[in-house]
Amino acid sequence: MSTATEVGSMTESWSADEKENLPQRYGCRILLEKATMDQLNDKSWPNSAYIVTYRLEGQVYKDLCMGPRTKVFDLYYDKFGRGVIENIDWGYGTVPPKLWGYQSKNKDEKKKR
Numbered sequence: 180m181s182t183a184t185e186v187g188s189m190t191e192s193w194s195a196d197e198k199e200n201l202p203q204r205y206g207c208r209i210l211l212e213k214a215t216m217d218q219l220n221d222k223s224w225p226n227s228a229y230i231v232t233y234r235l236e237g238q239v240y241k242d243l244c245m246g247p248r249t250k251v252f253d254l255y256y257d258k259f260g261r262g263v264i265e266n267i268d269w270g271y272g273t274v275p276p277k278l279w280g281y282q283s284k285n286k287d288e289k290k291k292r
Contacts, residue, residue, distance in 0.1 A: 207246030224272030225279040232266040
């Protein structure tokens with residue numbers, strides 16, 4: 180829940196420490212924060228990512244976040260408080276999550292028998 184001391188920090192971006200701890204705490208990853216529609220319309224993002232629309236101090240922001248929808252909601256609710264989240268909707272990515280960011284193995288390695 181949001182307290183009076185956290186209200187002043189609402190416009191701050193996610194810190195590197197917060198981003199690093201999100202997967203362990205919430206099972207979520209923030210892929211883009213305060214993104215433009217051009218960035219969000221990119222098809223190279225995972226198809227399981229959500230666009231989170233939220234309003235802070237009269238400004239509307241959109242983030243691209245990956246994780247279970249309920250955990251994404253919990254993440255933003257815990258960070259910004261009540262009444263900030265406007266919408267959580269599917270992103271426009273088309274890449275399966277297992278293949279997103281996948282790097283193939285080195286083809287020079289031979290299999291052992």
